[in-house]
Amino acid sequence: MNHSLISVSVCVILSQALSAGEPLTLKQITAEQDWIARSPQNPRWLTDNSGILYSTRREGQVGRDFRDTFILHLDGSSIDPIRITPENPGPYFTGSGDWNQDQSQSVLNYEGDLYLYDSASSSFTQLTKTSARESNAFFIEGGNGYAFRRSGEWFTRSFYGSLETQAADIRFDDPPEDPETPDHDLLQEQQRELFEIIQLEDQRKQIRDDDQRAWRDTNPNAVAGPFYLGKDNRSAGVSLSPNAKYMLVAMSPKDRPTDPTDQMPNYVTEDGYVSTSIVRSKVGNATETPNTFALLNLESEEVIDLPLDTLPMITDDPLAWLKAEQLEEADATPESEIVAEVESGEQSSNSEIDQAKGDDSSTENAESQEPDPEPRSVSHYGTRWNQAGTLAAVMLVSHDNKDRWIALVDTTTEDPSFVSAHHLRDEAWIGWGFNSFGFIPNSDTLWYLSEEDGYGHLYTKTPDGTVTQRTSGTFEVRSVMITRDGSTAYLRTNRTHPGIQELERLDLQTNQLTPITQMGGTVDSYKLSPNEKHAVVMYSNINSPPELYLVDLTTDSDPTNLTHTVTDEFLNAGIQTPEIVGVPSSHTDHPIYTRVYLPDLQKYNGPRPLVVFSHGAGYLQHANYEWSYYSREHMYHGLLTSLGFIVVAPDFRASSGYGRDWRTAIYRKMGYPELEDFKDTIDYAVSNYNADPERVGIYGGSYGGFMTLMAMFLEPETYKAGAALRSVTDWAHYNHGYTSNILNTPEIDPDSFKRSSPIYHAEGLQGRLLMLHGMQDDNVVAQDIIRLSQRLIELEKENWELALAPIEPHGYKEPSSWLDQMRRIHKLFMDELYNE
Numbered sequence: 001m002n003h004s005l006i007s008v009s010v011c012v013i014l015s016q017a018l019s020a021g022e023p024l025t026l027k028q029i030t031a032e033q034d035w036i037a038r039s040p041q042n043p044r045w046l047t048d049n050s051g052i053l054y055s056t057r058r059e060g061q062v063g064r065d066f067r068d069t070f071i072l073h074l075d076g077s078s079i080d081p082i083r084i085t086p087e088n089p090g091p092y093f094t095g096s097g098d099w100n101q102d103q104s105q106s107v108l109n110y111e112g113d114l115y116l117y118d119s120a121s122s123s124f125t126q127l128t129k130t131s132a133r134e135s136n137a138f139f140i141e142g143g144n145g146y147a148f149r150r151s152g153e154w155f156t157r158s159f160y161g162s163l164e165t166q167a168a169d170i171r172f173d174d175p176p177e178d179p180e181t182p183d184h185d186l187l188q189e190q191q192r193e194l195f196e197i198i199q200l201e202d203q204r205k206q207i208r209d210d211d212q213r214a215w216r217d218t219n220p221n222a223v224a225g226p227f228y229l230g231k232d233n234r235s236a237g238v239s240l241s242p243n244a245k246y247m248l249v250a251m252s253p254k255d256r257p258t259d260p261t262d263q264m265p266n267y268v269t270e271d272g273y274v275s276t277s278i279v280r281s282k283v284g285n286a287t288e289t290p291n292t293f294a295l296l297n298l299e300s301e302e303v304i305d306l307p308l309d310t311l312p313m314i315t316d317d318p319l320a321w322l323k324a325e326q327l328e329e330a331d332a333t334p335e336s337e338i339v340a341e342v343e344s345g346e347q348s349s350n351s352e353i354d355q356a357k358g359d360d361s362s363t364e365n366a367e368s369q370e371p372d373p374e375p376r377s378v379s380h381y382g383t384r385w386n387q388a389g390t391l392a393a394v395m396l397v398s399h400d401n402k403d404r405w406i407a408l409v410d411t412t413t414e415d416p417s418f419v420s421a422h423h424l425r426d427e428a429w430i431g432w433g434f435n436s437f438g439f440i441p442n443s444d445t446l447w448y449l450s451e452e453d454g455y456g457h458l459y460t461k462t463p464d465g466t467v468t469q470r471t472s473g474t475f476e477v478r479s480v481m482i483t484r485d486g487s488t489a490y491l492r493t494n495r496t497h498p499g500i501q502e503l504e505r506l507d508l509q510t511n512q513l514t515p516i517t518q519m520g521g522t523v524d525s526y527k528l529s530p531n532e533k534h535a536v537v538m539y540s541n542i543n544s545p546p547e548l549y550l551v552d553l554t555t556d557s558d559p560t561n562l563t564h565t566v567t568d569e570f571l572n573a574g575i576q577t578p579e580i581v582g583v584p585s586s587h588t589d590h591p592i593y594t595r596v597y598l599p600d601l602q603k604y605n606g607p608r609p610l611v612v613f614s615h616g617a618g619y620l621q622h623a624n625y626e627w628s629y630y631s632r633e634h635m636y637h638g639l640l641t642s643l644g645f646i647v648v649a650p651d652f653r654a655s656s657g658y659g660r661d662w663r664t665a666i667y668r669k670m671g672y673p674e675l676e677d678f679k680d681t682i683d684y685a686v687s688n689y690n691a692d693p694e695r696v697g698i699y700g701g702s703y704g705g706f707m708t709l710m711a712m713f714l715e716p717e718t719y720k721a722g723a724a725l726r727s728v729t730d731w732a733h734y735n736h737g738y739t740s741n742i743l744n745t746p747e748i749d750p751d752s753f754k755r756s757s758p759i760y761h762a763e764g765l766q767g768r769l770l771m772l773h774g775m776q777d778d779n780v781v782a783q784d785i786i787r788l789s790q791r792l793i794e795l796e797k798e799n800w801e802l803a804l805a806p807i808e809p810h811g812y813k814e815p816s817s818w819l820d821q822m823r824r825i826h827k828l829f830m831d832e833l834y835n836e
Helices: 012-018 186-194 196-219 320-331 350-354 363-369 631-642 660-664 672-689 703-714 736-742 752-758 759-765 782-794 815-833
Strands: 041-045 051-057 068-073 105-110 115-117 123-126 135-140 143-151 153-158 165-166 233-240 245-254 262-266 274-278 292-296 302-305 378-385 390-397 403-410 419-425 437-439 446-452 455-462 467-469 477-482 488-493 502-507 514-515 523-527 534-541 545-550 578-582 593-598 606-615 646-650 691-701 721-725 767-773 800-805
Touching: 041 523, 115 135, 135 815, 233 378, 233 390, 245 390, 262 646, 274 593, 274 646, 302 390, 378 606, 419 446, 419 455, 446 477, 446 759, 455 477, 477 523, 488 523, 488 534, 502 523, 578 672, 593 672, 606 631, 606 703, 606 815, 631 646, 631 815, 646 672, 660 759, 672 691, 672 703, 691 703, 691 815, 703 721, 703 759, 703 767, 703 782, 721 815, 736 752, 759 782, 767 815, 800 815
Parallel strands: 606 646, 606 691, 691 721, 721 767, 767 800
Antiparallel strands: 041 051, 051 068, 105 115, 115 123, 135 143, 143 153, 153 165, 233 245, 245 292, 262 274, 292 302, 378 390, 390 403, 403 419, 437 446, 446 455, 455 467, 477 488, 488 502, 502 514, 523 534, 534 545, 578 593, 593 646
């Protein structure tokens, strides 16, 4: 591996170099991918800014689980990366710790112990040496000590002594009985009436308890507490304030029902016997564990409950209208007709639904008879403190994922409580990619990401309530990092093009957004150096696998290429670079960005066969300038074009990168907007590239497999052949977290599940269908495809086949399995679409 410092223009050269050469074979395409590159992973800065650590796949080792770590010195002490080995172990301290106010010291974790770094002397002092693992260290406000976690507990230490103090004694138990009001049953009371010795023992116990409390209250070194938080609770997260005076505790019920789960058999085992493993629950069967919250005052030893009823719309059920429809269908009587307000979702409480259904009681009687609605259950998405430790921001998300709150807790008030700083409701579901938040350093100003204007953007809110949208436009903001002086935010955006991600700088005083990189591809991630003068970015392009680049944040110079892991074999492979085309949509105002792979159309007479590739995950971006997760499929598309095929890979509605409306277009109707976008893309290829509308195939995995089934079942007149890999066939059998966002649950919204599940449309199959599935798939379990197979058998369909891979999980791993899969797909398309 060479440590070559070459210009960013190398990416253009690499792409040009890949335009020539013979097409790859299927065996080469499906081989272990280190023949392409052993791309760097997980870059992290050394604490003293002198270099970078990163990992790569081990050279010459078959398998994905073997990694080596390298150090890349940037101070001139070494040119080439150096592999870290047992003979060269370091230590190499990375800059993931907390810095003090003047940036002179950092407290950090290394191999489970804590160290103090002094920037003036560039020296490290070991602070702990234990078999337990210390983590989450930070400087206590004022700089006189530090706090850290060990075995789930918070501890503090002063720099002026060796005393280590447990921050609080938290007990998930009920408080002991008050000796002044003992709870005695009838027999115990009788004993005390009859025997003076028992009365005397009671008196002695009370004296001992009073003495213990009195002496404990005079002990300044006693651990704060005990704080009794209830025997029915357990911890769901404990956050210590930077001034070490408060703890914010999230709790969940200790006992929860056992969710029903599936059993996944494994037929290829070491001992020759069939084994089974437990896999996830199905949608609607996963128990929702509600969180409750308390603020602990470590000085006054007070437990302050933080009820949720202060949050806006917390008692409002956004699915009330849908539940009312289910009640209406169940009642099937004229009295059950729901008024338009409920149907539109404007009415939401149970009492309102009853009134809309024709409840005989008056409004006043209904309100007097029914209790106030309870707050909906929420999950804790993190706690952030301001630098002074006086203000906490807590992100809460409703279990139906339609509401998100950022609530502030001001510890300086007489009665701290949750006060909503921001509330976001999405009638479909909250986008999980835009939930970052925190405080701007050295201030009480809150920052957060939100899709409230239709795109994920950065906002700030000052203590006086002033909200400022810091970025705006038809682009998305991700990966926000704010400098320690609070003056600048670094972030990734796709501002120049939906398929290009660049690093940008936002001046928080002037609100000016300035590009840092202009590389024309995808900055997959970035890490600021500890001194915030440089950034290391992970960059890739369509035919340039990820590499590390160094960006000088103090100048306007081009990024410097730090790693060059791509192989000569890959450079000489002649892999086609597709076009990214904005296909006009007949259903939206926004184009459908699509990867288009074209053959040399001058070589062929007549219309060309067309293959549609559907990416997986639903919420994923594929028509972009990035080395794709689908590297094998990407190379296979070049093989197809060498045979005269046209391949299109659209970012259908539901894909990421295009805003909230594009993301949520599939709410309660998965598969339908996507098919519309596929049809627009096919029509575009027919009109512009002479694609043959009579020879169209489709394939994809996971969500792409689901879409293949929907295409083959719902639009058999369009698709002649399809290959569905690891497909969801019935959304009622998929997991809760993903599915309930988009389709709600089968109990609440059964029509959406039937509408969106291929198994209910299998009678439409006309073309030839190939299904492939790994039997060790714990994501989309093989039961899903087997149930569809039985359905096809009962429908007496003949033109389908199923190939199971006995040892493979959701994403195939072994090259032999990949080769078998791709050979079958290729044979399908050659048999059904290729008639040269």
